[in-house]
Amino acid sequence: MPEVKTAREVRVSPSQAWSFVSAMDNWAPLLTGYVDHRVIDDVHSEWTVRGELAGLSRVAKFAVAITEWNEPDAIAFRLEGLDEPFTGSGRFAIGTGELPDQVAESGEPARRGLFARLVAWITRFLIGSRKPDRGAPQAPGAAASRLSCTLEVLAHGGSGPMVNLLLPGILEAVASDTADRIVSALEAKA
Amino acid sequence: MASNWDFETDVLVIGSGSAGLAAALSARDRGVDVTILERSDKLGGTSAVSGGLPWVPNNHHMAEIGASDSREEALAYLKRLSAGKADEELCETYVDTAPDVIKFLEDRTELEFVALDIPDYHSELEGGKTGRSLTARVFPAGGLGDLRPALRMSPHFPFPVSLADVTDGKVNLFDPQVIADRLERDLVGTGHALMAGLIKAANDKGIAFRLGVRAKRPVMEDGVVVGIEVEEGGATRRYGARRGVIIASGGFEWNDELLKDFVYGPTPAPISPPINEGDGLCIAIDAGAELGNMSETHYHASMRIPGEEYEGRQLNRLTSAERHSPGAIMVNGKGRRFVNEALSYHDVCLAMRTHDPQTFEFPNARAFVIVHGGYLEKYTFLTRMPGDPVPSWLTSAETPRELAAKIGVDPDGLEETIATFNANAAKGVDPEFRRGTNEYDRYYGDPDREGAFRTLGPLDTPPYYACEIRVGTIGTRGGPRVNSQAQVLAKGGGIVPGLFAAGNAMAAFFGMSYPGAGGTIGPALTFGYIAGQTAAGGSNRF
Numbered sequence: 001m002p003e004v005k006t007a008r009e010v011r012v013s014p015s016q017a018w019s020f021v022s023a024m025d026n027w028a029p030l031l032t033g034y035v036d037h038r039v040i041d042d043v044h045s046e047w048t049v050r051g052e053l054a055g056l057s058r059v060a061k062f063a064v065a066i067t068e069w070n071e072p073d074a075i076a077f078r079l080e081g082l083d084e085p086f087t088g089s090g091r092f093a094i095g096t097g098e099l100p101d102q103v104a105e106s107g108e109p110a111r112r113g114l115f116a117r118l119v120a121w122i123t124r125f126l127i128g129s130r131k132p133d134r135g136a137p138q139a140p141g142a143a144a145s146r147l148s149c150t151l152e153v154l155a156h157g158g159s160g161p162m163v164n165l166l167l168p169g170i171l172e173a174v175a176s177d178t179a180d181r182i183v184s185a186l187e188a189k190a
Numbered sequence: 191m192a193s194n195w196d197f198e199t200d201v202l203v204i205g206s207g208s209a210g211l212a213a214a215l216s217a218r219d220r221g222v223d224v225t226i227l228e229r230s231d232k233l234g235g236t237s238a239v240s241g242g243l244p245w246v247p248n249n250h251h252m253a254e255i256g257a258s259d260s261r262e263e264a265l266a267y268l269k270r271l272s273a274g275k276a277d278e279e280l281c282e283t284y285v286d287t288a289p290d291v292i293k294f295l296e297d298r299t300e301l302e303f304v305a306l307d308i309p310d311y312h313s314e315l316e317g318g319k320t321g322r323s324l325t326a327r328v329f330p331a332g333g334l335g336d337l338r339p340a341l342r343m344s345p346h347f348p349f350p351v352s353l354a355d356v357t358d359g360k361v362n363l364f365d366p367q368v369i370a371d372r373l374e375r376d377l378v379g380t381g382h383a384l385m386a387g388l389i390k391a392a393n394d395k396g397i398a399f400r401l402g403v404r405a406k407r408p409v410m411e412d413g414v415v416v417g418i419e420v421e422e423g424g425a426t427r428r429y430g431a432r433r434g435v436i437i438a439s440g441g442f443e444w445n446d447e448l449l450k451d452f453v454y455g456p457t458p459a460p461i462s463p464p465i466n467e468g469d470g471l472c473i474a475i476d477a478g479a480e481l482g483n484m485s486e487t488h489y490h491a492s493m494r495i496p497g498e499e500y501e502g503r504q505l506n507r508l509t510s511a512e513r514h515s516p517g518a519i520m521v522n523g524k525g526r527r528f529v530n531e532a533l534s535y536h537d538v539c540l541a542m543r544t545h546d547p548q549t550f551e552f553p554n555a556r557a558f559v560i561v562h563g564g565y566l567e568k569y570t571f572l573t574r575m576p577g578d579p580v581p582s583w584l585t586s587a588e589t590p591r592e593l594a595a596k597i598g599v600d601p602d603g604l605e606e607t608i609a610t611f612n613a614n615a616a617k618g619v620d621p622e623f624r625r626g627t628n629e630y631d632r633y634y635g636d637p638d639r640e641g642a643f644r645t646l647g648p649l650d651t652p653p654y655y656a657c658e659i660r661v662g663t664i665g666t667r668g669g670p671r672v673n674s675q676a677q678v679l680a681k682g683g684g685i686v687p688g689l690f691a692a693g694n695a696m697a698a699f700f701g702m703s704y705p706g707a708g709g710t711i712g713p714a715l716t717f718g719y720i721a722g723q724t725a726a727g728g729s730n731r732f
Contacts, residue, residue, distance in 0.1 A: 053348075054343035054348075055232075055343060055345065055501045056343075056345035056348075056500050057499045057500075058495070058497060058498045059497030083579075083582055084579075084581075085577075085578050085579050156577075156578075157575060157577040158570075158575025158576045158577035158578050159573065159574075159575040159578055161366040162349065162369065165369060165370055166348075
């Protein structure tokens with residue numbers, strides 16, 4: 001299943017990070033391609049996002065259900081496409097201390113073979129040879145919390161195998177950009 | 191002569207599609223300095239988002255698939271389709287030159303063309319053939335180097351596949367590993383392959399590309415076009431062209447005002463990139479050009495998926511299986527069929543544009559594709575593949591009557607239409623529109639079936655589904671008229687010295703017809719090639 005992991009240091013306390021992440025309305029608009037979301041109850045919500053690849057953009061609607069709520073450090077969820085055949089899951093985790101180097105690299109060591117090649121291709125497809133701008137490096141030792149996110153999405157149906165070829169690069173870009181925005185928003189509030 | 195140029199070159203080409211690149215390459219081949227202006231930040235124009243096929247009669251690859259052709263047969267075919275509106279002199283120029291253009295491109299670029307077994311759109315008519323449509327094999331786009339990110343990508347053909355793969359039958363295109371390997375090697379197919387090959391050759395030969403430069407009006411001196419005024423980075427600049435300016439900037443299908451003025455009937459939904467606003471046409475008008483074929487476009491019946499956009503505009507999708515496959519029909523607001531759905535995308539639109547003077551309406555302009563459950567089990571419908579959930583943009587109902595009510599179509603008409611069609615389709619006939627009788631009707635049908643059954647099959651498995659189908663266009667094909675040297679003709683006689691045109695920007699010489707797959711790119715490459723040669727061979731004006 002195509003999966004991305006991304007993690008960021010953030011200069012706020014774990015309780016501040018939890019307060020922000022646990023309230024969906026805080027960070028929903030920061031999701032790359034966000035169009036809208038509707039909270040159905042404490043567990044369920046529906047989301048609409050617009051995905052873009054090389055000039056073509058398309059709206060996707062999906063349902064999210066919270067599957068784990070461990071205050072103050074973890075939220076897990078399951079998602080399912082409403083118009084498109086895909087399923088997935090994800091997890092936010094909040095820790096303390098600085099990021100280990102390998103986590104800060106957004107799961108790079110886990111990439112092998114087909115996945116790594118496709119990420120490279122999608123990156124080229126999206127932005128050419130330019131490397132993604134991940135922002136200025138954080139000062140060593142400045143972080144008070146570690147915010148990490150894991151996202152897995154699998155496309156199904158007749159088009160699934162082809163869509164799954166494209167997903168890793170898209171997820172990578174979405175996770176990375178969204179994480180950057182969340183960190184900025186958190187630090188701005190602090 | 192004019193001076194104070196911000197930039198000077200020998201030959202200035204406006205537009206980076208197949209016409210512009212062919213013009214640039216042939217001019218450069220004559221040893222002159224060539225610059226291509228592209229208004230967007232992407233290279234490749236309409237050709238890059240297309241299937242990338244040139245239609246070339248009597249091409250040297252036809253023999254490789256056992257086909258034969260002749261000048262006479264090609265001209266007879268074009269004349270038969272012309273309805274008296276073709277420019278016969280230019281048809282002859284085209285038929286005589288196009289095969290050499292393919293040889294030129296194969297010699298001067300790394301492109302490799304293959305003849306396809308796609309029949310002409312009316313192969314049953316005099317002079318009709320199979321094998322005139324060519325395709326480039328997949329191409330390594332990584333060779334474009336710094337220009338790679340500027341290659342325009344297609345919303346219609348996102349995967350690195352060439353129709354040559356289908357003809358070859360050597361690779362399983364449904365194997366994700368095959369596609370992944372090609373992606374890793376940065377291979378591109380269809381129009382991307384054609385344009386990547388042309389752009390790479392141009393870049394290698396020292397042709398300059400200037401992106402984000404929009405040509406606005408001609409700079410003329412003593413009736414001669416000597417340059418172009420452009421918009422670049424928010425400023426107006428003057429680009430001088432010592433030997434000529436070649437308009438190859440596509441059609442005007444994204445310019446609502448020009449469409450309203452020139453194109454009769456329902457406004458066609460553009461399938462091309464939203465940069466085709468008639469820039470070249472306006473320059474030609476300013477320069478005093480004689481216009482021709484202004485009311486015609488390369489039509490393509492299209493459908494929409496709500497929420498899909500290309501470069502910020504609603505994407506209009508190409509249609510094929512949705513019209514050609516068994517278990518699919520098209521109906522108008524009365525629930526009646528009005529055309530052989532398996533005709534070419536262009537010809538179907540000619541029927542959709544029919545005007546009823548009695549009601550003073552275009553009764554077929556609002557039309558729907560109707561399919562049944564059995565269709566969705568086996569065939570693709572736009573981006574929906576067999577096995578995928580039924581998307582919300584397909585209207586569904588358990589009965590034809592119920593479906594008709596949902597989409598605002600006459601229920602009695604739809605019910606009767608489906609009953610009649612089903613009875614005939616079960617026998618493999620279509621007495622109303624003769625669908626399935628032509629080679630082309632069957633080409634894009636179900637290869638697992640035989641004869642007319644490749645495209646004919648009853649709609650007999652509920653639920654029933656509908657999706658609106660519209661008159662679409664790949665590009666307009668009216669513009670400045672040219673002579674056999676691709677020189678723009680002047681109002682009142684003669685030529686506009688220093689001005690040339692090719693591709694969708696020029697007045698097409700086929701009139702209202704669309705002879706076969708690649709009927710836009712074949713002439714674009716050919717008259718681009720001619721324009722480049724003529725311009726490069728002209729005198730140095732300053």
